[in-house]
Amino acid sequence: MYKDLAEHFVRSFFMHMEPIQIAGVFDTRTSAKGYCARCDTVHSTVVGYGAKYAGELFRRLEKEKRIDFSVPESDADPRLATETLYGEARGQMFGVLVCRDADGQYGLLKAFSGQYNGIWNVEGWVPPLIDVSRLAAMSSGVERFIKRLGAMIEALPAGSPERKALIDKRKSVSQALMKDIHMLYSIPSFGGRDLPLSEVVVGEGGIPTGMGDCCAPKLLGHAARHSLKPLGLAEFYVGRENRSKSRMHGGMYSACSEKCQRILGHMLCGTSET
Ligand SMILES: [Zn+2]
Ligand SMILES: [Zn+2]
Structure with missing residues (x-):
């Protein structure tokens, strides 16, 4: 019993992984993909x-109207309410990744894209x-x-030369x-290769702002770093439609082509060996 509780604590707190029993249909549609230059x-x-x-x-998001599920409603942080997603700021992507750890335990990882209302880290x-x-x-x-x-x-x-110089x-x-x-982004792969963003990006053009911040790279990166085998990724949108x-x-x-697909080939490289 104690062991189970301790394990539960470690999984849900440090790994942000909620223990689950696998259920439902295994949907074989692709949810994320990318070209891997290495292979x-x-x-x-x-x-x-x-x-x-x-x-x-x-x-749950529709019902609770907030994302800080780990605290009681009375302690809810107003910045983490979902109300903001329906206003001028518009909605946001959320995602889940079902995975299995090295001990065969199934768990669920959750992510929101980018920052939530200016906040990067939210428990759970x-x-x-x-x-x-x-x-x-x-x-x-x-x-x-x-x-x-x-x-x-x-x-x-x-139009003054001084103004132009300062703009430049x-x-x-x-x-x-x-x-x-961009140098601060280290992009892991399931094959155990953690590389700088600039070395893993493929395709045309520079590195767009927010590359690596979508749900798919967050979830898959977290799984790769914790030796969790991915068993299903799904992303959905909450709030007022985008422009x-x-x-x-x-x-x-499915994971976006502009940002995610250009790095997911690297991230997913080695998935079958984990
Ligand atoms: Zn994306
Ligand atoms: Zn590969």
């Missing part, structure tokens, strides 16, 4: 057992791939400097910051 092939993962648990999480949800404390340390000073440049730019007459300066400072932020209407409340979506 010169596309690796993918399926919805598997994920749909049922995605549905349960969706209903997998953490981001980026080291948040290093991100804060790196960006706060630079962001203050960028703001100061902005104020100086505003004070200068439009601001651009180069923020580009340098973006590069530094292009490509994401609607309650809709289920």
